[in-house]
Amino acid sequence: MTRSPEAISHEMLDLARKAGAEAADTIVIDGSSVSVEVRGGALEHAERAESTDVGLRVFIGKQQAIVSGSDSRPETLAAMAERAVAMAREAPEDPFAGLADPEQLAGDFSVDSLELFDSTPEPSADALMQDALTAEAAALAVEGVTQVSDAAASYGTHQVHLSATNGFSGGYARSSRSVSCVAISGEGTGMERDYDGDSRSFQSDLRSPDEIGRIAGERAVQRVGARKPETGRFPVLFDERISSSLIGHLLAASNGAAVARGASWLKDSLGQQVLPAHLSLIEDPHRPRIAGSRPFDAEGLPTARRMIVENGVLTGWTLDLSSARKLGMNSTGNAARGVSGPPSPSNWNLSLTQGEFGRDDLLRDMGTGLLVTSMIGSTINPNTGDYSRGASGFWVENGEISHPVNECTIAGNLRDMLMRIIPANDARTYLSRVVPSLLIEGMTLAGN
Template sequence: MTQSPESLCHALIDAAIAAGADGADAMAAEGQSVSIEVREGALEHAERSEGTDLGLRVFVGRQQALVSSSDMRPETLIAMAERAVAMAREAPEDPYAGLADPSQLIKSWDMAAFELEDSAPEPAPETLKQDALAAEAACQAIEGISQVQSAGAGYGTHTVHLAASNGFSGGYRRSSRSLSCVGIAGTGSGMERDHDGDSRTFHSDMRSADEIGRTAGQRAVERLQARKPDTGSYPVLFDERISSSLIGHLLSAANGAMIARGSSWLKDSMGEQVLPTNLSVIEDPFRPRIAGSRPFDGEGLATHRRAIVEDGRLTGWTLDLASARKLGLESSGNAVRGIGSVPSPSNWNIELTPGDQSRQELIRSMGSGLLVTSMIGSTINPNNGDYSRGASGFWVENGEICYPVNECTIAGNLRDMLMRIIPANDARSYLSRVVPSLLIEGMTLAGK
């Protein structure tokens, strides 16, 4: 009889203690997914996958080791535990490693309030195929589209359970439905490509296949006959599609692991102003139907709604137990744990304070500058925040979009850039990172 993820976790912990571990935690992830891709009106690829993966971390004193497997046989669980304990005995001591104290653990939670699983039945492969075909047809119908590179739909469920010898045991189940389309416009060396897509917990929340395909096609056509912009210093507007990457760099610099290593440009900035005074960055793990929501973290601690930046000032690091111990602080409940990796700090759902202007109003206020809609590559110096990325998008002249641009580089320093951001009000509220388009004056642009 197939064991549940919960029973597998407890079996692993029991085996670890029997093998000589002083403590242990275990994670089991059970998932299934279906993906469909179409091309030129016909099925191109169909795939279904199912599986269960197991991860076990053991402690012998302050020594730890981690093993993983996808074999659920009882003899394998015992072998995993024995191997992990033997590895831990050979590992160097880590004074900051260890499970949470029982007093730190979450006591109770209401899983239903998070709405992480769609109650609708699993869609048939034919339904996914028809969604993909509809997106492909809508994209192909856009004048100027030479071909649709791909259109695909998918569905999946994922059950995760975490248990530890300190008494914690908890899990949840998620579902996801996705649809995407990539269109190609033009021919030969003048071809341009762009995409659109949507991924939601509930199918009823998804945008229509026609809208996704049409948007992918329109975006690709708009990129035709791109030019290199002039080199100089210009205002740059980061489109809402990619603006969250800027806040992501801020979050990375406030990550407790980076701070503990002393390798962050924010390491001495606690309490200092890092954004304009009217802006805050709020982390909220309790938003229903959102991928980044969860009641507890990867170490069994309760998650919390908190302000990482409040009125422009940095208020706290993102911490798991190990990084908190290194810094002499308390965990912020932000540990993520993978099957084959030890816990590390990471963020949940993030929202930046919106502005009071629309994207179009910011474009009009730019004068001459660059609207960035996609970026490639990345050169970020984590120690001083120096920033350089390849970019493409549209040139703005006299407050109007004039023509597409590509093959340029935008550069600056993150500390200076973030202090000058002006947000629009166009963020998509259903994303895990709710960040609007962001205007930054005076960035260095390298073109022709």
């Protein structure tokens, strides 16, 4: 009989104690997925995967070790526990390692209100293939599209259960459904590609494959004839599709693990202004039907809505227990982990204050500059915030899109860039990171 993730996790804890662990926690992830890819109107690839992965962390005083596996038979779990305890006895001491105190743990928490799991029947492989074929056909129907390199659809579920010897035990199930399409326009060295896609927790929220394929095709056609832009200092508008990457750099610099290492350009900025005064950055892990939502973190602490930046001022770091102890602070309930590594700080759902005007208004007001729709590579100095990334998009003349551009580099310093951002009001509110298009004036462009 198949055992539940909860039963496996509790069995794992018992085995760890029996092997000599003074404390332990375990995470069990039971998941299944099916994905389909089509090309040229025919099935190209289909895959189904099912697995039960187990991760065990044990403590001998301040020594810790982690083992993981995908075999949940009792004899395998026993061997894992014995191996973990033996490893912990040889590990160096970590003064900041350890489980949460019982009074820190999440008590009564609601999973149903988060709506993380869609109970409708799993779609068949044929249904997924039909979605992918529909997206591909819609892209090919766009005049100027020469081929579709990839059209795909997928479905997945996983159950997570976390248990620890401090008394915590909790779990939840999550589902996901996605459709994507990559279209190509032009021929030979003049080929350009672009994409569209959607991923949701609930099938009923998913955008139609027709729309996804059509938008991918239209975006690819718009890129035909791309050339390098001018070199100089110009305003740059980061399209909503990629603008969240800028906020991601701020989040990385305010991550407690980076701050504790001294490897953050924000390490001395707590309580200081890092965004324009009218902007706030909010984390909310309790938004229904959103991929980043969760009732507790990977150390059993309750998650909560918090202001990372309030009216432009950085209010705190993103912390798990270890980084909080290093900095003499309290965890913010932001621990994340897989089965094979220790917890580390991570952010959940984020939203940045939106502006009053649309993207077209910002285009009009920027005059001459660059609209960035795609980015490749990055050189980010974590200590100084110096920023350099490859980009492509569209050149703007006199407030109107003139022609597509590629093979250019945009550069600046993140501290200065973020203080100058002007947001549009076009953020998609169903994403985990709700960030609108962002205009930054006076950035360095390297093109021709």
